[in-house]
Amino acid sequence: MAPTHVLRCCQRGLSWIPVVFIALVVCWSYYAYVVELCIFTIPSRAEQIFYLIFFHLSFTMFVWSYWKTIFTKPANPSKEFCLPKVEKECYEKEARPESQQEILWRVATSLPLYTRTGTGGIRYCDRCQVIKPDRCHHCSACDTCVLKMDHHCPWVNNCVGFSNYKFFILFLAYSLAYCLFIAATVLQYFIKFWTNELDGTHAKFHVLFLFFVAAMFCISILSLFSYHLWLVGKNRSTIEAFRAPVFRSGSDKNGFSLGFRKNIAQVFGDQKKYWLLPVFTSQGDGLTFPTRLVNADAEQCAPLLPLKLGCCVFCSTADVPAGPFSDSQNHLLGDEQRGHNMEDSLADGALESGDHAPFGLTAETCTISMDGES
Numbered sequence: 331m332a333p334t335h336v337l338r339c340c341q342r343g344l345s346w347i348p349v350v351f352i353a354l355v356v357c358w359s360y361y362a363y364v365v366e367l368c369i370f371t372i373p374s375r376a377e378q379i380f381y382l383i384f385f386h387l388s389f390t391m392f393v394w395s396y397w398k399t400i401f402t403k404p405a406n407p408s409k410e411f412c413l414p415k416v417e418k419e420c421y422e423k424e425a426r427p428e429s430q431q432e433i434l435w436r437v438a439t440s441l442p443l444y445t446r447t448g449t450g451g452i453r454y455c456d457r458c459q460v461i462k463p464d465r466c467h468h469c470s471a472c473d474t475c476v477l478k479m480d481h482h483c484p485w486v487n488n489c490v491g492f493s494n495y496k497f498f499i500l501f502l503a504y505s506l507a508y509c510l511f512i513a514a515t516v517l518q519y520f521i522k523f524w525t526n527e528l529d530g531t532h533a534k535f536h537v538l539f540l541f542f543v544a545a546m547f548c549i550s551i552l553s554l555f556s557y558h559l560w561l562v563g564k565n566r567s568t569i570e571a572f573r574a575p576v577f578r579s580g581s582d583k584n585g586f587s588l589g590f591r592k593n594i595a596q597v598f599g600d601q602k603k604y605w606l607l608p609v610f611t612s613q614g615d616g617l618t619f620p621t622r623l624v625n626a627d628a629e630q631c632a633p634l635l636p637l638k639l640g641c642c643v644f645c646s647t648a649d650v651p652a653g654p655f656s657d658s659q660n661h662l663l664g665d666e667q668r669g670h671n672m673e674d675s676l677a678d679g680a681l682e683s684g685d686h687a688p689f690g691l692t693a694e695t696c697t698i699s700m701d702g703e704s
Contacts, residue, residue: 362536392504402494477616492616513544565593
């Protein structure tokens, strides 16, 4: 037990090395730009003031978003996704996967779950002992289930997920702006030092090295930032981009896409004045997510219910009323889209007056796990 505890402490300590490295590079870049370039190299007072104002603006936003990405705790599944005591004891005693799935199905009937494993079962984390909400999966590095997990980033020593994904996007944006500003303003003095038009051995080293570092980080950050902007526009996580979520009718990589504008709003919120600030404005609760309604057919979209026949567990497509839309689902889908979907279902005879919307008319959700579950 003791060696394992020591090993975990060592791993936690070593995991901060990339963050410390980035912090040291940023501190050095601040000194090199402010002191060596602006104070000792640039002769014009007006140019110094102009550069320092915009430099500190980009520096502040970069550090703020980086700090929020690092120290925002990943969101975890709520207690309602834990198995009740009786079911948990039965689950642990059962050795057959079919019987375990039957227990999970019985508990999951009251939960907003619309995605499953590749074999059609309920996604359950044996490590955290919770039923995984849609788009939630277990992170082996953090040793916990993270809501809408995108990936574990060693450069922030944290999981990027529902609670800090906006901060991570802003961190990439402001770090790119920070590096681009440095590279653009240092370039002319880099050329002058390189061609020996300027003297000063001490400042020369910092200016030359500052340009190379800024240009190098620009290239690497630009590709990553562009990729995540594409993911936001498609409403996918990094894991979902590599492995499509599985719904009732099968896997669908565009299952959560609500259109470009609503996809952006799901991450950054409705109020555009807060989009560029590293404050939490993402929509929803991280437990349920609306999806585009691919098929309004009640039979195809009905939830699966377990039926035990002999030693096997089968799934029924019986029409079972589902709960109404959650607040986040109502908010994201919009009244116009929900009204359109309601009219389609009425035309097909899938919805009768006074009834709740069937599964096909409710928003679906998705999860992908890091433990090899689909």
